[in-house]
Amino acid sequence: MRGKGKLKEKLYEAQHNNSVASGIGSDLLLCPICLQETPFNDATLEHVPPESIGGREILLTCKPCNNRLGAKYDSHVARKIRFDGFGEALFKNGQFHERDVVTLELGESRMLAQIKRDPEEPDRIAFKVIGKNSNPVDVASFRQQTKDYKHGRDEPLKINMTASREASFIHKNVDLSWVKSTYLACCALFGYSYAMSPSLETIRAFLAGQSDQLPICKVIREPVVSDHRFIMHAQDLGLMLVKYEAVSVFLPCHKSSVDRFYESLEELISGARVNSEATFYEWPERFGQGLFWEVK
Ligand SMILES: [Zn+2]
Structure with a gap:
């Protein structure tokens, strides 16, 4: 000081x-x-x-x-800066900011999630549901749908991800x-x-x-x-x-x-x-x- x-x-x-x-x-x-x-x-x-x-x-x-x-x-x-950083993190295997929040959509269900990259496995992205900002019915449905999904199916599981307004400027x-x-x-x-x-x-x-x-x-x-x-x-x-x-x-x-x-x-x-x-x-x-x- x-x-x-x-x-x-x-x-x-x-x-x-x-x-x-x-x-x-x-x-x-x-x-x-x-x-x-x-x-x-x-x-x-x-x-x-x-x-x-x-x-x-x-x-x-x-x-x-x-x-x-x-x-x-x-x-x-x-x-x-955070928004540009988000693009870098997403497309260039960079690290996300803890306030990087995305909306995930699967069928009719939507939820807010924090996005993270595992430093050990940089090509894997993990999502953490933000419970207080998401509808519990949607979260449950999301969980159920991903759980029911079996790998190797012909139809891929289609999840839409959108960067939230947090990152807007x-x-x-x-x-x-x-x-x-x-x-x-x-x-x-x-x-x-x-x-x-x-x-x-x-x-x-x-x-x-x-x-x-x-x-x-x-x-x-x-x-x-x-x-x-x-x-x-x-x-x-x-x-x-x-x-x-x-x-x-x-x-x-x-x-x-x-x-x-x-x-x-x-x-x-x-x-x-x-x-x-x-x-x-x-x-x-x-x-x-x-x-x-x-x-x-
Ligand atoms: Zn002044």
Whole structure:
């Protein structure tokens, strides 16, 4: 806990100093999402990207933003991970998560079951009925039918298995979690001049819950495994390309107009060849790492 307290103090100071240097100074920390003044005790360490995919605590946001966006969007990232993991476990002989639940259907009977793979015999899958969530009549009928079944019959015993809603997630919410993470990574790199830029207002206000207008930006997922993490700033195109492993997000640049961003985005989406003099930055390890007032 001591280490965490130290990190929080460091980030609080870094963010406070930067907001003062940006001319928006206040005695309290400004949450980079809602821009509300936040006392030390209400500031929380924010994982960017979410902890479920190995994100690190690189800056502070206020508790309400952290909790609300965590539940609303980041939870879908965690569910997607579990869902992807479920596919791996099923088709590539991997291990299932203890919360991987499936629905089994045999004739008219349905039941919920936990799915497990025996590490000793990886090509065998075992099911454990979840009694409290299944109809006892169905479970009994299921047992009877499998018991009555004799191997070597012409007709195979047909059991349908469906992954339950436990493993469900909404793609749009996974994307919005990435918009949040990449927006915060840019805030960590460029400080409050990013968060306060009019070009970022639509995204920031949406994340802060101050507006219902969905931000226009682009999230791309590459099928190949990559460990590249960087932020590319193309001021002439009015955009940032924020890349974290297999995910790339195009966000507006804070030093250009948002209309320039929309133009460039359209060109890029249409597949046009776009030239730019871009600057590359390493993925920020913590807020303010590259900011001028830290250089001594
Ligand atoms: Zn906030």
